[in-house]
Amino acid sequence: MSEPRVLIVDDQELIRTGFRLILTARGIEVAGEASDGHEAVEACRRLAPDVVLMDIRMPGMDGLEATRRILARDPRSRVLILTTFDLDRYVYTALAIGASGFLLKDVTADHLAAAVRLVGTGDALLAPSITRRLVERFASSGDAEPAVHRDLSALTPRELEVLTLLGRGLSNTEIAAAFHLSEATVKTHVARIFAKLELRDRAQAVVLAYETGLVTPSRGG
Numbered sequence: 001m002s003e004p005r006v007l008i009v010d011d012q013e014l015i016r017t018g019f020r021l022i023l024t025a026r027g028i029e030v031a032g033e034a035s036d037g038h039e040a041v042e043a044c045r046r047l048a049p050d051v052v053l054m055d056i057r058m059p060g061m062d063g064l065e066a067t068r069r070i071l072a073r074d075p076r077s078r079v080l081i082l083t084t085f086d087l088d089r090y091v092y093t094a095l096a097i098g099a100s101g102f103l104l105k106d107v108t109a110d111h112l113a114a115a116v117r118l119v120g121t122g123d124a125l126l127a128p129s130i131t132r133r134l135v136e137r138f139a140s141s142g143d144a145e146p147a148v149h150r151d152l153s154a155l156t157p158r159e160l161e162v163l164t165l166l167g168r169g170l171s172n173t174e175i176a177a178a179f180h181l182s183e184a185t186v187k188t189h190v191a192r193i194f195a196k197l198e199l200r201d202r203a204q205a206v207v208l209a210y211e212t213g214l215v216t217p218s219r220g221g
Contacts, residue, residue, distance in 0.1 A: 003028050005030075005031040005048075005050045006031060006051045006052070007030075007034065007043055007044060007049035008020060009036075009040040009066070010053075010055040010058070011035050016033045016035075019112065020033070022109045022113065025109075026109075040066045041069045041070055044070045044073070044074070044077060050120045051119050051120050052067075052077065052080065054080065054081055054094075055082045056081060056082070056083050056094065067097060067098070075098070078100045078119045079098070079100060080099070080101055080103060080116065081094045081102035083103075085104075092134045095203045098200050098204065100200070100203060123201065152214065155196060161179065162179075162190060163193050163214060166209060167205065167206050167208070167210060167215035172187055172190065
């Protein structure tokens with residue numbers, strides 16, 4: 001599998017340079033850089049990167065609006081949010097609108113490269129405990145706009161059970177063990193859930209499980 005092509009978006013040149021050096025040293029191509037949301041949207045249109053490393057807080061158009069526009073134009077785009085704080089309502093909303101995960105800016109060099117490769121394959125980058133705390137804090141607090149609205153009636157009882165465990169941060173292997181199913185069967189259930197509810201990945205599934213009340217903070221941990 002070829003390495004992903006990356007667009008680095010941050011208003012601080014030193015951070016962009018540092019990330020570029022880290023990624024290129026590990027064989028990952030940096031297709032371009034952008035210093036704000038407007039530049040990011042244009043660069044995505046022009047360069048079609050596989051992964052966008054997106055800072056949230058930037059002057060002008062912030063990373064949240066840029067993520068929204070990039071994904072509206074091309075839902076196949078993969079956006080990895082960069083933040084200095086893991087409990088940020090903007091990160092929560094970014095996950096809800098389709099970002100594939102998030103990283104703290106103090107991430108190690110090897111973790112950064114691994115995260116870019118993982119998201120480049122089409123997977124979501126989730127640290128379940130952090131993502132769960134994000135959703136618990138913001139899903140029903142009114143601090144962030146509800147962004148994932150889906151009708152769960154389309155799901156079978158088993159699919160509802162699987163979505164509940166997805167919302168609690170369990171992996172496919174853990175879900176398979178909980179229900180005494182094969183991992184392949186769980187993957188099929190997950191794929192059907194995503195298709196029926198028009199979800200991109202596990203990040204949106206976690207958000208949805210909380211926003212619909214399928215999982216609550218008292219039962220989610």
